Amino acid sequence: MDREPETRVRVWDIPIRLFHWSIVVLLCVSWFSAEQGYMRAHLVSGLTLLALLLFRIAWGLVGSTTARFSNFLHPPRRVVGYLKGLAGGDKIFHAGHNPAGGWMVLALIAVLLAQVATGLFANDGVRFHGPLALLVSEDASTRLTDIHGLIFNFILLLVWCHIVAVGFYLLVKGDNLVWPMITGKKHRARLPAELNIVFTRLYIALLLLAVSAGIAAWIMIQGDSIL
Template identity: 40%
Template sequence: MKTTVKVWDPLVRIFHWSLVTCFAVAWLSADEWQDLHEVAGYSVMGLLAFRILWGLAGPRYARFRHFLRSPSQVIDYLRDIWQGREARHIGHNPAGGMMVLALILGLSLLTFTGWLYTTDQFWGEDWVEETHELLANLLLMLVGLHLAGVILASLRHRESLVKAMLTGRKRAPSEHDIS
């Protein structure tokens, strides 16, 4: 019997950690090192384009259709978390899938407003800069929620999701797990 199973392929893992790095660099370089900030932002754009394609054509656990659930399923899963009876998922759980979607959409809007601010038409427009900063702050909050979810799931299911995102492997499913 296998003790672990492959879940996240190398490209998903490289994407994930590259996105973490680029977002952190963009956040830390904002207002200080504009060239670095822009390079990080454009890198995020490229990473998002890749992830969207990989979400459509990648392996099983990378595909959106595998982990995106309806709002009612996400709410039911969150209720199960609150009641301490959520199922362990081998890939992303419904809340994690919704977080992936929220982060992709939020980062897409963030990079779009960042790019917009560099165009002749919108250079110096206060509303574009303010929208960009608001989105960055909202995304930082989403990242905090994401980290809280990772910690909670890791504790509840007794497996390190950070380690799984580094190695690509998780504990083999039991009969009660959802794969």
């Protein structure tokens, strides 16, 4: 029933889906590489994250309807109302992020950005330092390294919240949010009656991604030239 094309409507564009799953992969790669001491891989993974985060911010301004901050960032009162409704068993559907999930997206982007930013100035005290670490004093770099380690705990916390929320929708509300994030399509029955999603053209996404990647690459080159 779910797979019948006419009952399913596209809500997530390709850039958002790729972004989402790339973040999942890059978070794992970043954690594993740091843990095992593969610092060059950690650097590349971190700068790729930076490029994707910059892209996501731009896409949140000019991207498809469901990608835009203006679409999913609601005033706190509405978030509280939504959560109360959720607890009360309301069946309110959203095409994109729901009011609570919207803030989760922003929190994740902010924390990941902070993590990447501190990583640029960090050092492992042994043989490796971030591309911009030599621009600050050793003390400052060491402090930022400690913050880099601390922020990882916040990332874990947010990821935990995210997974628990997705599990809640799946197991309690019967709303599978994972599958649409893969296929891009949601069941028509779990969408608001009136849908008005405008998809931004893909070449704009590619253009923004190129600019973001350019910025990350430039930072990496700066790092190499400081040496």
